[in-house]
Amino acid sequence: MTTEALIFDAVRTPRGRGRADGSLHEVNPVGLLAGLMRGLQRRLDLDTAQVEDALIGCVQPHGEQGAVIAKLAALAAGWHWRVPGLQLNRYCGSGLEAANLAAAKVRAGWSDLVVAGGVESMSRVAMGAAPSARDNSPALNFQLRLVPQGVSADLMATLDGHTRDALDRYALQSQQRAAAARAEGRFSRSLLPVEDINGLTILAEDEFIRPDTTLEGLARLKPSFAAMGEAGFDALAVAAYPQLERIEHGHTPGNSSGIVDGAALMLVGSEAKGRALGLTPRARIVSVAAVGSEPVIMLDAPAPAARIALAKAGLAPEDIDLYEVNEAFATVVLRFMRELKLPPEKVNVNGGAIALGHPLGATGCMLVGTLLDELERRGLTRGMVVLCAADGMGVATIIERL
Numbered sequence: 228m229t230t231e232a233l234i235f236d237a238v239r240t241p242r243g244r245g246r247a248d249g250s251l252h253e254v255n256p257v258g259l260l261a262g263l264m265r266g267l268q269r270r271l272d273l274d275t276a277q278v279e280d281a282l283i284g285c286v287q288p289h290g291e292q293g294a295v296i297a298k299l300a301a302l303a304a305g306w307h308w309r310v311p312g313l314q315l316n317r318y319c320g321s322g323l324e325a326a327n328l329a330a331a332k333v334r335a336g337w338s339d340l341v342v343a344g345g346v347e348s349m350s351r352v353a354m355g356a357a358p359s360a361r362d363n364s365p366a367l368n369f370q371l372r373l374v375p376q377g378v379s380a381d382l383m384a385t386l387d388g389h390t391r392d393a394l395d396r397y398a399l400q401s402q403q404r405a406a407a408a409r410a411e412g413r414f415s416r417s418l419l420p421v422e423d424i425n426g427l428t429i430l431a432e433d434e435f436i437r438p439d440t441t442l443e444g445l446a447r448l449k450p451s452f453a454a455m456g457e458a459g460f461d462a463l464a465v466a467a468y469p470q471l472e473r474i475e476h477g478h479t480p481g482n483s484s485g486i487v488d489g490a491a492l493m494l495v496g497s498e499a500k501g502r503a504l505g506l507t508p509r510a511r512i513v514s515v516a517a518v519g520s521e522p523v524i525m526l527d528a529p530a531p532a533a534r535i536a537l538a539k540a541g542l543a544p545e546d547i548d549l550y551e552v553n554e555a556f557a558t559v560v561l562r563f564m565r566e567l568k569l570p571p572e573k574v575n576v577n578g579g580a581i582a583l584g585h586p587l588g589a590t591g592c593m594l595v596g597t598l599l600d601e602l603e604r605r606g607l608t609r610g611m612v613v614l615c616a617a618d619g620m621g622v623a624t625i626i627e628r629l
Contacts, residue, residue, distance in 0.1 A: 230333060230334055232331075233496060233512075234512065235271065235501055235508055238417050239417050239489065239592070241418060241430045243350070243421075244488075249488060251430055253429065254423075260344075264492065275307045278306070280338055281342045282329055283296055283346060285316065285321065285346055286588045287349075290357075292346070292348065295312050315328070319553060324517065325345060326595055327624055333496055343495055345592050349486045349487060349586060372467075377455060377483070378452050379526050380478050383562060389562075401557075401581040405433075414577070435582070445482065448480055450478065484553070484579075484584065485583070485585060490589050491589045491590075492592065509603070513609070514537075522618050525615070526558075528615055528619060528621025529563045529614065533563070533621075544568065547573070548602065549574075549607060550563075551595075551612045560575065577597060594614075609626070611624065611625050611626075
């Protein structure tokens with residue numbers, strides 16, 4: 228008999244602006260994750276010697292985020308030295324993939340209690356800080372002919388007919404929903420404040436949200452990726468999609484995901500282990516999926532990943548009560564809703580990464596906690612988290628509230 232993978236708890240830090248004047252810049256990534264580990268331990272009165280693995284997503288495993296940050300953070304948190312660690316990278320899907328891998332280990336019966344999550348300090352280890360294989364191989368770049376994600380987003384918006392106004396209107400909705408959720412305390416159950424060594428609070432709430440956002444203000448922002456397109460990447464995109472004459476560049480800092488610092492964790496285990504430790508399960512992980520997509524458009528894998536997860540669970544899109552779709556770019560969510568024929572009332576009901584920010588390796592795990600909190604708040608049953616990832620990948624997870 229398959230062992231159910233149960234979620235006992237999910238916690239996260241607030242998201243801090245990912246720049247030198249952001250509130251979390253003073254905390255290094257190991258400290259950010261270790262503080263969250265200590266918070267989870269206190270919250271559950273957890274015997275950390277019982278944790279059989281720590282799986283942590285990190286997209287820029289370089290410098291202060293280098294080595295196996297999962298193990299270093301566990302040691303820094305004072306967790307038992309028996310806990311091993313694994314750093315994993317599926318780009319923006321890393322935090323969710325960590326949770327999915329934890330669920331797989333539990334369902335297989337090879338582990339009974341696993342902590343999973345992610346961390347990214349984007350103010351200290353910026354995007355591109357860890358050179359990729361493509362950065363070091365002109366021949367590979369020529370062979371693959373890939374384009375930057377922002378150009379891919381504009382390519383997809385052009386193909387789908389998503390105008391600049393449509394992208395900005397979606398972004399405004401994200402800001403309004405996130406501001407309302409913060410004001411009403413909807414994030415409070417999962418949110419653990421970040422403290423300094425003296426126990427003083429550094430940051431207690433998400434600081435990237437801009438509640439004063441207007442459509443007029445969004446419209447004044449300049450496209451972020453037009454210069455990249457002019458440098459030759461538009462030509463590569465059009466060569467792959469010759470039905471287009473040109474790429475319309477509509478994504479800006481206002482309708483794309485925000486750069487932030489943050490960490491997230493969840494505790495996944497078996498019913499027997501939870502009972503032995505006095506842990507009450509909040510949800511079960513029903514099914515998971517990961518899939519690749521055409522790498523030039525890159526960002527269209529969420530819908531295929533969702534369909535795989537739904538098929539494995541024997542469910543249809545309408546059987547899911549709420550969706551959390553990472554707002555890497557506005558067009559990603561707009562396409563996902565169109566592909567699965569979803570009403571906006573079911574998707575990102577508390578805003579998303581456009582308003583809250585996207586701490587790359589942590590976001591997937593953060594979204595599970597946000598989704599679970601909202602299912603509980605509304606008395607609903609099933610939810611799905613789905614993210615796109617670079618080079619054409621998608622990750623999906625279905626959970627069911629208990």
